[in-house]
Amino acid sequence: MLMTISQPRIITHSDKIRLTSTIRLEKEAECELRELWFEVEQEYAEYLCDERSDAFLVGMLQYAMRFGYDIKLAAPVTAELLYNLKNHLIPTLCEASSNKWHHPQIMTDITIEPLENASGVGTGMSCGVDSFHATLTHLTNEEGQPKLTHLFINSIGSFDANYGKIFKGAPTKEEIKEATFLRARRIARELDLPLVESDSNIYEVYDHRFFSKIHTFSTAFSVLALQKLWRTYLFAGTWGYADFSLHRHDRKDCAWYDLLTLNCVSTRHLRFYSEGSLKSRVDKTLYIAENSIAQQELHVCIKAIENCGICMKCRRTMLTLDAIGRLGDFSNSFPVDYYRENHNDYLRWLAKKIAKKDAFSMDIYATLLEKGMHLDALQPMIREFEQLETERRKPSKQEAKLLASKKEVRQLKRRINKMQKSASWRLTKPFRKVTKMLKGS
Ligand SMILES: [Zn+2]
Numbered sequence: 060m061l062m063t064i065s066q067p068r069i070i071t072h073s074d075k076i077r078l079t080s081t082i083r084l085e086k087e088a089e090c091e092l093r094e095l096w097f098e099v100e101q102e103y104a105e106y107l108c109d110e111r112s113d114a115f116l117v118g119m120l121q122y123a124m125r126f127g128y129d130i131k132l133a134a135p136v137t138a139e140l141l142y143n144l145k146n147h148l149i150p151t152l153c154e155a156s157s158n159k160w161h162h163p164q165i166m167t168d169i170t171i172e173p174l175e176n177a178s179g180v181g182t183g184m185s186c187g188v189d190s191f192h193a194t195l196t197h198l199t200n201e202e203g204q205p206k207l208t209h210l211f212i213n214s215i216g217s218f219d220a221n222y223g224k225i226f227k228g229a230p231t232k233e234e235i236k237e238a239t240f241l242r243a244r245r246i247a248r249e250l251d252l253p254l255v256e257s258d259s260n261i262y263e264v265y266d267h268r269f270f271s272k273i274h275t276f277s278t279a280f281s282v283l284a285l286q287k288l289w290r291t292y293l294f295a296g297t298w299g300y301a302d303f304s305l306h307r308h309d310r311k312d313c314a315w316y317d318l319l320t321l322n323c324v325s326t327r328h329l330r331f332y333s334e335g336s337l338k339s340r341v342d343k344t345l346y347i348a349e350n351s352i353a354q355q356e357l358h359v360c361i362k363a364i365e366n367c368g369i370c371m372k373c374r375r376t377m378l379t380l381d382a383i384g385r386l387g388d389f390s391n392s393f394p395v396d397y398y399r400e401n402h403n404d405y406l407r408w409l410a411k412k413i414a415k416k417d418a419f420s421m422d423i424y425a426t427l428l429e430k431g432m433h434l435d436a437l438q439p440m441i442r443e444f445e446q447l448e449t450e451r452r453k454p455s456k457q458e459a460k461l462l463a464s465k466k467e468v469r470q471l472k473r474r475i476n477k478m479q480k481s482a483s484w485r486l487t488k489p490f491r492k493v494t495k496m497l498k499g500s
Contacts, residue, residue: 061085062119062128062163067109072096075258076104078284080115082264084128095119097259097284106177106288112136112167117324118261118280120144121273124152124160125309132167139326141169148323155305174328176286182293182334183278184210184243184254185217186358188376189295192343193334195350197293198250205291205332211255212243215277216262216270230364238364242356249352255288257281271312279324279331286329294321296336341379341422348385357392368394374408375419381405382426406437414444 063083070077079096095115099107108114112132117140123130145165153162182193200206218236230238240256247254261277262270275294282292297314304315313320321331335343347353358365359372366373377398380386386395398405412420424441427433454462478484 060087060126060128061131062123063131064112064115064119064133066133067112067115069104069107069109071101072098074101075099076101076107078107078109078114080112082115082119093264095259095261095264097257097261097281099255099257099285103255103285103288106285108174108284108286110134111170111174111286113140113286114280114283116140116144116165116167117276117283119264120149120163121269121276122265123163124149125269127161129164130166132165135168135170136165137174137326137328138169138171140324141165141167143323143325148319151305151319152308156309160309174286176290176328177288178290179208179288180205180291180293181209181211181255181282181289182207183295184212184246185295186239186242186246186356187372188340188343188347188357188359189297189335191347191350191353191357192338193293193295194246194250195347195353196335205293207252207293209253209255209288210243210247210250211257211282211292212240213257213259213278213281215259215274215281216265216267217274219262219267219270229362235364239358242358246352246356255285257285259284271314272309273313275313275317275320279320282331283324283329289329292329292331293334294331296333298336299339300333300336339422340375340419341383341426344376344379345383345385348380348383348388354388355391357389366393368397374405375423378405378409378423379426382423382430382432403436406433407440410437410440411444413441414448 061083063085065081065083067078067080070079075098077096077098079094082093082095084091084093095118097107097114112134113136116130116132116136119130122128149162153160180197182190182197184190184194194207194210197205197207214236218232218239243256244254259277259281261273261280265273278294282289294317296317297312298317300318302315303318304311305319306315308316317333317336321333325331338346347357357376359376360366360370361372362370366376368374368377373393377386377389377393377395380389380393381398386393386398389395409420409423413424424437427437
């Protein structure tokens, strides 16, 4: 099966400017064409990269690996990027998926010519805790750290994936998207930084699937599409560096192995960093809670234009702000009165998560333990949910019997395998054959 990626083209689309490439998917006798595009405001047109296929190779890589395509590219690829992908990222992901993923052959010309860029330093502004942290920690160049020159907001599927199936009467994903862009503009204005607004259909090209499994690749696609602007890109990490994992990576959020991906999509001209991964979510929240813009504009909600206070992310953030003693500062952005009136419900929600050993909730609990806060109410609830968890996990009599039978079958299979590999089994093979023939005659 072959995926052919055409020479990228720059076209005007409505009042925007678009970098686009035709993806030709050949599968046996069938052939399908898909258009993958990335667009920005006209003022950023000069930074779009149509000379190289870098963005499209990274953007479509998981598609080829998941569905078994080799890749042919019409435009050359930066030599260093191709080296990183071919020698590091691709073999590692294949091996860690027990070779379920295809190892694509990549047919392309390479280029070693340096690509000039405007030395931009950017980070995504999605208005959540991670992006606020990445932004607020890079407003100056103290100790030689990269100082932000731009904020970046893109649409690579999060609005579709997170808001596509919400409840009746809720705002549409388009309304949420518009509100998020408006919020990002206000933040950029307050921080006196330009905001690069972009859009892409990469999630549609992936058939509206795999958002959480490809979002690092999709972001790298967007950044590489605009690689004549950037020298450094700070990617707000979700997990700590020490949590790096490739275990079952094909089924999990790709954020678990950002360190590998971001290193491999970096070249000497454009460096990606996983930002904030040395801090826990509580520590990041503590850092941003000081900032008046974050107090007004922090938006974590996965259900509504304003923080609803009820969804998983709102609850988690309000409990964190409460634990660090800063909830009162966020009364313009979160329903703080509602939280206080229903505090016991929030603690019960937290206790349930702690009983399930949810990582983010365990961090909040550690802070509450350190401060001796809410423990009289919280700890009996945790014990109650832990008891329920234990009972839930305890198998019934029938299940226990079935498990025992399965275990026995596995043990027998192992013994047969061992026996068939043994020397005596191989040596006695002719005798078994003769016995079989005699029995048959
Ligand atoms: Zn919410």
